[in-house]
């Protein structure tokens with residue numbers, strides 16, 4: 455038996471597999487961050503934007519995933535395509551900004567290499583100075599792309615289930631919201647919470663903290679909170695507005711003004727629900743609007759959340775008022791969560807903390823931690839491997 459397996463078996467903390475959190479060291483370790491990048495973020499689908507943002511030929515949206523740049527663009531025939539945002543000449547970004555439009559072709563801003571909207575290299579300034587250039591070999595590198603319920607996803611490594619296959623358990627619940635017909639509200643948001651991505655997801659994935667951590671949500675929803683995890687590492691949490699009016703002005707008026715959204719089933723007209731495709735994609739789904747976010751690590755213990763809100767067009771004054779109040783309530787929730795996750799990040803670094811315990815109310819969080827322990831079995835170890843040993847040890851544990 456190898457030393458690594460002995461280490462795994464000798465630590466009691468690693469035996470209570472499903473009831474323990476990941477150990478604190480995994481939330482701030484440089485070598486573990488590199489494993490997460492390759493095994494979680496480049497291998498899984500990442501949400502880029504909504505189809506309404508890339509409706510016309512030449513319209514594009516960009517994404518950056520742990521140092522890899524990509525973009526999606528509508529080509530001249532109307533097909534959506536995804537490419538690395540890396541020029542084949544000397545690696546400049548060929549498009550810039552979160553969203554934009556290329557007028558008929560993609561022109562690199564550095565030396566002007568020009569690509570068709572389908573990625574083929576069309577023109578090279580001073581082409582004669584590259585005597586052996588075969589333009590057919592220097593198109594933009596393409597990536598997998600999928601559209602699911604009006605949202606555009608890409609991935610950097612092919613293989614594994616599609617988004618539709620992973621989200622199939624919840625497709626029937628999501629379809630009535632008509633995401634495909636929605637339009638963005640305001641620009642994309644970008645939040646740098648100053649903590650590890652897992653800490654943010656941990657907090658997002660459980661409602662156990664709501665009665666204490668979010669007094670407003672507790673006034674609105676009480677303790678009725680259903681959660682469901684499904685195969686494919688997807689989950690859904692849902693809670694329903696109470697009839698009892700909140701004593702908070704915004705919350706009470708949201709309760710009063712939220713109209714009957716007739717295209718939704720009755721049980722969804724006063725429900726807030728949260729859908730997750732692990733490790734890092736989420737949809738916040740309200741009767742009056744929705745948003746998505748992707749949460750990505752930027753460095754050990756640091757992350758960025760990028761997302762956008764969407765609504766169906768044609769809202770009347772009452773619905774617009776409810777949408778405004780929804781936003782106001784969630785701004786406060788975000789403030790409360792920011793303070794909580796910063797507190798946790800400090801504690802995760804304490805020498806006193808190895809790992810914690812998970813209740814049955816934290817089942818969606820367990821799903822994330824189990825997914826990470828499966829992909830990266832080194833995360834079962836209560837203490838980090840010696841410097842330089844992370845990948846070797848992880849590879850060896852994978853074979854066990």
Ligand code: FES
Pocket residue numbers: 541542543544545546562563564565566567
């Ligand atoms: S880097 Fe793009 S044209 Fe030179």
